[in-house]
Structure formats: C-alpha cells, structure tokens
Amino acid sequence: MPNLKELSKKKVRFTGGHRMCAGCGAPMVVNWILKALDDDERAVISNATGCLEVSTCLYPYTSWKDSWVHTAFENAAATCSGTEAAFKALKKKDLLMESISS
Amino acid sequence: MAKRVSLSGNEAVAFGMKQINPDVVAAFPITPSTEVPQYFSQFVANGEVDTEFVAVESEHSAMSACIGAAAAGGRVMTATASAGLALMWEMLYVGASMRLPMVLAVTNRALSGPINIHNDHSDTMGARDSGWIQLYGESAQEAYDNLIQAIRIGEHKDVQLPVMVCYDGFITSHAVENLEMLDDEEVKKFVGVKREAPFALIGQDPVSMGPLDLPNHYFEHKRLQAEAMxxxxxxxxxxxxxxxxxxxxxxxxxEEYKMEDAEAAIVVINSTAGTAKFVVDNLRAQGKKVGLIKIRVFRPFPAEELAEALKNVKAVAVMDKADSFSAAGGPLFAEVRSAMYGRADGKIVTNYIYGLGGRDVTTTQIEKVYADLFNAIETGKYEVYNYLGVRE
Structure with a gap:
C-alpha cells in the first residue's frame, strides 16, 4: 500500500475551478478517492444529484477528467450498473475502442 | 427469407429483441409486459444473445440503468407497462433530454388507480410529453415491425432520441396471431452491428454527461431537443x-382505411382499429361512406398530414382510450382538433372516451359512433364530448 507522499505524486483527475466552497472537504475526498485508480486507467464516475454534482459540472464546464455521469438524485448506483453492463457487453462483442481495454 | 410464425405480441417483441441482439436490457416485470423480459432473459441464459441482462429492483432503476448503458454508448432495450412506466417517469424525461436512443416496448395497460391490469392507453398517453418518440401498433405484426424500425429511428444522427413501441395489453400482448418475421441476418443487417454514439462515457475521450444547466443554456438545449423531434x-x-x-x-x-370518399371518419389508436375496420367494411357494404384513420406515430404528432387526410370528411369522431380529465376531451381529441384548426375547418369533430380499464369495445359501439356522426351531419346537432360503453 502506497503512503501519502507516493499518492500525492499520482495523476490529478479532479481539477480546481469548480464552485465548491472554499474549505469544503468534499473536493479533497474526491481527489483522494480517485487516487485508488492506476494512472493508466480510465474511470466512469456516477454522481447523484447534490452539492458536489451541481458544483463540479455546470454546463459548459466540468472538473472531471474521467467520464462522469449524473442522471438524478436517488439512482447513481442504478445508472452505473447500466454503464458497467454496457462495458461488459461491448467488450464481449469486441466493440470497445482500442484505447479502452480493462 | 421471411418466415410465417404464430406468436403472441409479447413473443413477437421478445423474438424481435433477440434478433436485434442489444448490448443491454435492464428490466423489471409487470403485467402484461412481464413475458418480454422473461422470454428475453431465457435467451440470455441460453447464450442465444450477447446481451447483458440487468435484473433491477424497480422500473425506476430499470430506466436509470438503461440510461447509464445508453450513455456508455450501448444499444439498449427494455419493456414495461402501466405503473411500471409511471415509476420510470422521472427518468423518461432525463433519458430524452440526454438525447439517448433507447427502445422501450410498452404493453399498454390502465394506470392505477383504481388498480386494473387490463388495456387502455392512460400509461403512454400520460408520458406523451416526456420527449420520447411514440409508435403504436394494432397487431403483433405491427409491434414487431415498429420495434425493428424503432432502433434505426432513435439512433439516427438527426434524431438521437428514445422510442416507445406501444401495443395493447392482453389484446395484442397475449393473443396469438400469424405474422411474418424477418430472418436473423436481415434484422442484423437492417439495424447494423454497432450503435453510432456521437458522445459516450466509454468512448475515445472522457465526457461529462448530465450537467447542471442553468438559465443561460437550458433553453437552447430544450430547443435542440424539440428540433430533434x-x-x-x-x-x-x-x-x-x-x-x-x-x-x-x-x-x-x-394508416388511412377507406378514406378516399369518406364522409364520416373515426381516428383511433391500436387494436380497436381492427374492430373498427370490420365495422367500416359492413357499413361500406350498406353503401355508407365511412373511413378510419389509425395513428401509428403520436410523437412526433403528424398534425399537417392528419389535417390533409381529414380535409374532405364532413364529420370525424376521435376515439380516446384514455381520459386526461381536462374537462375538455381526451388527449388524441385535443391534438387532432388542434391540428385541423385553420387547415381543415368547418368539420364536425367529436370525442369518444372508450374502453377504459379494458372495458370491451364492441362493433355495436363503433356502429353507434358512425350513426352519431351521420345524425350530426343531417341535423347539425351533436354532443362534442361523449363516453362510449359506460353505465351512467
């Protein structure tokens, strides 16, 4: 398991300039959660309606460097289950782009 | 080569889905739609399709998962009815506004309450302004044909919208009919192997979908959605x-049935058209100039074309198998009469709410509608708003 110093060197996937309040802990939590990914991995992030969601993706801006989806308040997991299913199906059919492998 | 088969409407739809071989089906069972995901999950279990089947805990989650899958770039299908469609309501609007092609087979069933499992159109008529394309079919054949075409319509680059394929619960969904199915290869070729998604969560570049859209942009996005329709x-x-x-x-x-010289016409949706055509044939044999228009596409609404088709009739009765409780007629009536205004003026236009909660629709009732129309033409006296086959 990497230590904090090593983690701080990993790729930043969540950029500044969002509208979260100064001093809010949520953006920092997001930043650290995303460090669970390897630098060469790509993620799809499903976000429920809420402060984090409305403050980090205001059209036409986004703070998310990975793919990100928001649909409604109560269904972030259900939405993501569909995305995961599509990923599995496209992989099985060999329809994924070469840049996406795992 | 096409093949002749005997299938129920739900079987025809499930076999159609099998031929389409979508990437994802996320579904929750509800009468009378249950057989569609039931048959399809058997195809999945038997390895007859490559589809990922997501068994969800509600229709809200079914539609949410479909949206997540379509946003990822997958080809997505599901099925529901009545209260199931109602539970999807919030997500119907989200899916349409995200411009995600999906195909939803709806076996039309009365909306609660009171709870009732039989056919009317209150479910999809309620969802008429959700931004989905709506195709309606009279028979198992039409449900199958609409399903295959729906994939291509929704995925077209100028459209990019979800499509409902609607057919009557039990009457069409459970009755076994003879129909013609395409070969698997023909369907595969017609729908294409891969959905062309201009933007996708699992695509070349990362993308954010479903942003907060404030007054400076929201209106333009809704305008674009309207243009797509x-x-x-x-x-x-x-x-x-x-x-x-x-x-x-x-x-x-x-569909225009014997409309060429019709003086009295009815406008109707789905299976009742079959009953009404029988009545039209009988009345024609008696020398009466009657015709029928059966709506296939309700969204987008073919207003100009309908007015053109009705410009030579003297009287038209619009049949609604749903009441919108507006105290001013059913949803189809309101739109047909509005379509005629300024384009086909001076006609007698009446409304009949009929068949709610699966109440049988008989040839005698349809004959009464035509008799009312002829009486209106002769006397100039008529009721605009009518209920057909109800005890009062």
Whole structure:
C-alpha cells in the first residue's frame, strides 16, 4: 500500500475551478478517492444529484477528467450498473475502442 | 427469407429483441409486459444473445440503468407497462433530454388507480410529453415491425432520441396471431452491428454527461431537443420506406382505411382499429361512406398530414382510450382538433372516451359512433364530448 507522499505524486483527475466552497472537504475526498485508480486507467464516475454534482459540472464546464455521469438524485448506483453492463457487453462483442481495454 | 410464425405480441417483441441482439436490457416485470423480459432473459441464459441482462429492483432503476448503458454508448432495450412506466417517469424525461436512443416496448395497460391490469392507453398517453418518440401498433405484426424500425429511428444522427413501441395489453400482448418475421441476418443487417454514439462515457475521450444547466443554456438545449423531434418526422418515413423494400409492409405516420370518399371518419389508436375496420367494411357494404384513420406515430404528432387526410370528411369522431380529465376531451381529441384548426375547418369533430380499464369495445359501439356522426351531419346537432360503453 502506497503512503501519502507516493499518492500525492499520482495523476490529478479532479481539477480546481469548480464552485465548491472554499474549505469544503468534499473536493479533497474526491481527489483522494480517485487516487485508488492506476494512472493508466480510465474511470466512469456516477454522481447523484447534490452539492458536489451541481458544483463540479455546470454546463459548459466540468472538473472531471474521467467520464462522469449524473442522471438524478436517488439512482447513481442504478445508472452505473447500466454503464458497467454496457462495458461488459461491448467488450464481449469486441466493440470497445482500442484505447479502452480493462 | 421471411418466415410465417404464430406468436403472441409479447413473443413477437421478445423474438424481435433477440434478433436485434442489444448490448443491454435492464428490466423489471409487470403485467402484461412481464413475458418480454422473461422470454428475453431465457435467451440470455441460453447464450442465444450477447446481451447483458440487468435484473433491477424497480422500473425506476430499470430506466436509470438503461440510461447509464445508453450513455456508455450501448444499444439498449427494455419493456414495461402501466405503473411500471409511471415509476420510470422521472427518468423518461432525463433519458430524452440526454438525447439517448433507447427502445422501450410498452404493453399498454390502465394506470392505477383504481388498480386494473387490463388495456387502455392512460400509461403512454400520460408520458406523451416526456420527449420520447411514440409508435403504436394494432397487431403483433405491427409491434414487431415498429420495434425493428424503432432502433434505426432513435439512433439516427438527426434524431438521437428514445422510442416507445406501444401495443395493447392482453389484446395484442397475449393473443396469438400469424405474422411474418424477418430472418436473423436481415434484422442484423437492417439495424447494423454497432450503435453510432456521437458522445459516450466509454468512448475515445472522457465526457461529462448530465450537467447542471442553468438559465443561460437550458433553453437552447430544450430547443435542440424539440428540433430533434421535428427531424424524427422525416427519419420515420425514410426508415419506413427502407423497411417496406425489405418486407413489402408499408408504414407511415398513420394508416388511412377507406378514406378516399369518406364522409364520416373515426381516428383511433391500436387494436380497436381492427374492430373498427370490420365495422367500416359492413357499413361500406350498406353503401355508407365511412373511413378510419389509425395513428401509428403520436410523437412526433403528424398534425399537417392528419389535417390533409381529414380535409374532405364532413364529420370525424376521435376515439380516446384514455381520459386526461381536462374537462375538455381526451388527449388524441385535443391534438387532432388542434391540428385541423385553420387547415381543415368547418368539420364536425367529436370525442369518444372508450374502453377504459379494458372495458370491451364492441362493433355495436363503433356502429353507434358512425350513426352519431351521420345524425350530426343531417341535423347539425351533436354532443362534442361523449363516453362510449359506460353505465351512467
């Protein structure tokens, strides 16, 4: 398991300039959660309606460097289950782009 | 080569889905739609399709998962009815506004309450302004044909909208009919192997979908959505022409039955058209100039074309198998009469709410509607708003 110093060197996937309040802990939590990914991995992030969601993706801006989806308040997991299913199906059919492998 | 088969409407739809072989089906069972995901999950279990089946805990989650899958770039299908569609309501609007092609087979069933499992159109009529394209079919054949075409319509680059394929619960969903199915290879070729998604969560570049859209941009996005629905009119006819070449079966916005010289006409949706055509034939044999228009495409609404088709009638009765409780007629009536205004003026236009909660619709009742129309033409006296086959 990497230590904090090593983690701080990993790729930043969540950029500044969002509208979260100064001093809010949520953006920092997001930043650290995303460090669970390897630098060469790509993620799809499903976000429920809420402060984090409305403050980090205001059209036409986004703070998310990975793919990100928001649909409604109560269904972030259900939405993501569909995305995961599509990923599995496209992989099985060999329809994924070469840049996406795992 | 096409093959003749005997299938129920739900079987025809499930076999159609099997031929389409979508990437994802996320579904929750509800009468009378249950058989569609039931049969399809068997195809999945038997390895007859490559589809990922997501068994969800509610229709809200079914539609949410479909949206997540379509946003990822997958080809997505599901099925529901009545309260199931109602539980999807919030997500119907989200899916349409995200401009995600999906195909939803709806076996039309009365909306609670009171709870009732039989057919009327209150479920999809309630969802008429959700931004989904709506195709309606009289028979198992039409449900199957609409399903295959729906994939191409929704995925067209000028449309990019979800499509509901609606057919009557039990009457069409459970009755076994003879129909013609395409070969698997023909369907595969017609729908194509891969959905072309201009933007996708699992695509070349990362993308954010479903942003907060404030007053500075929201209106433009809704305007674009409206434009897509307009574009769908042209695309629906193009796809229908292509499908006709393949099958010989002709589809448009609506079917005109013996309308050439009709003086009295009815406008109707789904299976009741079959009953009404029988009545039209009988009345024609008696020398009465009667005709029928059966709506196939309710969204986008073919207003100009309907007015053109009705410009030579003297009287028209619009049949609604749903009440919108507006105290001013059912939803189809309101839109047909509005379509005629300024284009086909001076006609007698009446409304009949009929068949709610699966109340049988008999030939005698349809004969009464035509008799009312002729009486209106002769006397000039008539009721605009009518309920057909109800005890009062």
């Amino acid at each position: 307009k574009n769908a009119k042209k695309v629906i006819l193009e796809i229908a022409a292509e499908y006709e070449k393949l099958t010989g079966r002709k589809y448009g916005f609506f």
